Amino acid sequence: MLVVPPPDFSLSPYTGLTRSHWTGYADYLLRSAQRFGTDDHANIYLPGANSRYGPRSDSLEAFARTFLLASFRIAGDPLNTGWIADWYAQGLDAGTNPANPDRWPTPGELGQAKVEAASLAVGLALTRDVLWDKLPHRVQEQLIAWFETVIGEEYPPINWVWFQIVVETFLASVGGRYSDEDIDAGLAIHDSLYRGGGWFADGPERAYDHYVGWAFQVYPQLWALMAPNDPRVAARKQLDGDRLADFLDDAAYLVGANGAPLIQGRSLIYRFAAAAPFWVGELSGHTRLAPGLTRRAASGMLDYFARHGSITSDGLLSIGWHGEFAGMKQAYSGAGSPYWAAKGMLGLALPADHAVWTSVEAPLPVELGDTQRLISAPGWQMDGTQADGVVRIRNHATDHANVGVAAADSPLYARLGYSTHTFPDLTSESLDNGVVFVDSKRGQTHRTGFEYLGSGSVGGVQVGASRFTANWIEPDPAAGPDHGSGVSGTATPGPVVTVVSATRGAVELRLVRIEGAGSSGASLRIGGWPVDAGSSMVSSVREVPGFGSALVESGTFVRPGAHPMGSELTIPWVGTSGPAHDGDYAAVVILAGEGGTSPDAGVRYAGGRFEFPDGTRISAEILARFGA
Structure with a gap:
């Protein structure tokens, strides 16, 4: 069951939500999803419709996206999240074991696995000393071999290029094979999609949506954390940081006083993933927003969706906006897809004493005036x-x-x-x-x-x-x-x-x-x-x-x-x-x-x-x- 403290309107006068509320929701979502996991924890078969890629893809998606949420919880509170690390460690082993008949399809075998590989790589990088370093050598080798199937693969020239960049960057950090050519090509595509003012188009079309924030702005900063000594990171730090800060200046104006983000663009079933760029601004230090405003925007989104039934009575995220709505399902949507909302909980990777958690919530622009x-x-x-x-x-x-x-x-x-x-x-x-x-x-x-x-x-x-x-x-x-x-x-x-x-x-x-x-x-x-x-x-x-x-x-x-x-x-x-x-x-x-x-x-x-x-x-x- 969901366990959260009473609202704290002294620290959070607009939403009442504190870090304890965020951890309560995160743990509730994790435990609820894990009830549908296989005995070896490799796959999570959530109830609901399948995507066009089928249940093998969808069960990997559910594992990878909840693992991303788990990694934020572990990174921000390593001493009290051993139960999370242990559960996912078993799944990482079973999912990449070639002898397991229920193993995951590799990114070389299934296009959607290219997406999910990125969540696994980012999560492992954020929790390296807690999780990766403690995995048996055999399991590390299995994971490296699984990740290496992305090398040389074609990725569509949209936000997907970041999935290859972060996976190969993680491989480089753990002694695996990787391709500088792949990384450089992905960065070039990323830059080609920049349209000014902090905004990217998700491809060659006029496709402006929440992917600008939860992909084009979030991944460059996570990549920088993964490879601080990469000369490319140093060369791009100011550029990518300024783009993020510029985007956040606009994004703060696109959140309603009800807490909802702008309702526009595809993949809206990811819901509070729209909070991700606000958190990554604090994580990277590339934001002009006050910490209290960052939390006001992010907590407003979580509160909005929680109040409107986005979490089912089973503790799961459904396909929909408020509650379940099958008409929002797109071809690539399966029961595990909504868990990319995990990106919106990136702030949990920041420790409890960070200013974003200790500052008093500040009003959104629309709450200050027209x-x-x-x-x-x-x-x-x-x-x-x-x-x-x-x-x-x-x-x-x-x-x-x-x-x-x-x-x-x-x-x-x-x-x-x-x-x-x-x-x-x-x-x-x-x-x-x-x-x-x-x-x-x-x-x-x-x-x-x-x-x-x-x-x-x-x-x-x-x-x-x-x-x-x-x-x-x-x-x-x-x-x-x-x-x-x-x-x-x-x-x-x-x-x-x-x-x-x-x-x-x-x-x-x-x-x-x-x-x-x-x-x-x-x-x-x-x-x-x-x-x-x-x-x-x-x-x-x-x-x-x-x-x-x-x-x-x-x-x-x-x-x-x-x-x-x-x-x-x-x-x-x-x-x-x-x-x-x-x-x-x-x-x-x-x-x-x-x-x-x-x-x-x-x-x-x-x-x-x-x-x-x-x-x-x-x-x-x-x-x-x-x-x-």
Whole structure:
């Protein structure tokens, strides 16, 4: 059972969580998972769905990812974690014993094992004197031989390159074979994916998500701890440290007062793994955030998910966001996959007397006041509101694709907006934060492949824009597994659309210019934020009287049935009463929580200027600014 002390609101005034709470949750997760381990501890067969790679892969994944959590516990408290070290030592032996019929597949035999090998290597490096050094020579040799199958293997040019780097770096530290060429090639790919301001793209596409933090920022710092005497580490220390610090400056603004990280991007079933870059900033010393703010952000995430049922009655992490939700399963997701949430417990590797544990929690930016921030690489304009604690982004440069690609919209990347309090509609064809054309035969259009037109700030209003050809997509049934990108298919082009988002707090003025509507006969729909019907969150969309063409139709789309944060999704919309024509349209799109902006707040238009509810004004010429 879960054993934690009462909340301590003196040390942790926002969450009540201290290091003792973190260790309590960690031990509970470890003991619960171990109940499903084999007698020799080599594999953990958790209940639930398998990934496309099958149970042999999934049971290794469960072992490796819980071992990563175990290694953080051992590293931060070696004297009181012998029971953890002993359990996993047996599994490390049995899993790599060639004579064991239930041994692990090697990274040379199974692609997913390349991922899990990295968790094993990092964990062994962090606990070397407690675990590795005490393993029998035979077991060390088995592990070295198992790890060595990564040498010369091909890794996709995404965050995966770090799995090879850390494994071969560990091999070098224990006398195994390794390849400097592999390490150098991986570092080169890593650098090629850097997009500035601390942000990486997870591949050659515009794929910005939590992998920026829990992979591209975490692994360079763990690698540096693994090989402090490697000349490459010394040469990169300042570079990688500055990138991490820059990223954390943005990341602190992307956590809601409810503790939730931004709900955007793939692999969200890893949940509080989003806390990992905050912890690694303290572990490496490359952060400008106060220790109390670091713990506030990380503890907020753990508390958020614990309060919302992410841990089942069996003490397991399910596939989902709050509780279990099978619709979030991606092709590579198995029952052990959610345990990459272990990365978010990296702070346990820091001892109890570290400042990150002893400092009083400090407030998040959104708890200090209303916030605005332009994050250039992913093309996000962030607005946080202190009254309701909601953080929102409006998105004009992220779609997990490249300019000109005609594909269905990825629900977790291509929407115009994401927040810490709403979950995207997981259906690709959706009104969710959309500007779409609706045809009774062809359905709704998609925006993937759009052109980012830039962003900036004008008199306290943030402005961003993009332009796209609205495509109807007939999905290809053989498009392959879902790894984040929208489904490919046959595209039928529609009008060209320019969208400008002018935002101030909870209020977005969404300006739309249509060109080439011709005889398409399709209606325009401007959709708002997706909220659960039973939620206290309020989503509204209204037209702006007096500007451009009329938006006389309105309604609320309802998607019945469970979704990751509730039981019925609702999306308000406004649109044309018939076919849309070339010209300009404007709507006010609002997302607000309790105590926040009224859903009836409007934006007035008069004399060539828009006026926000608080009196802030902006010229209608912002459309022209972006070439519209």
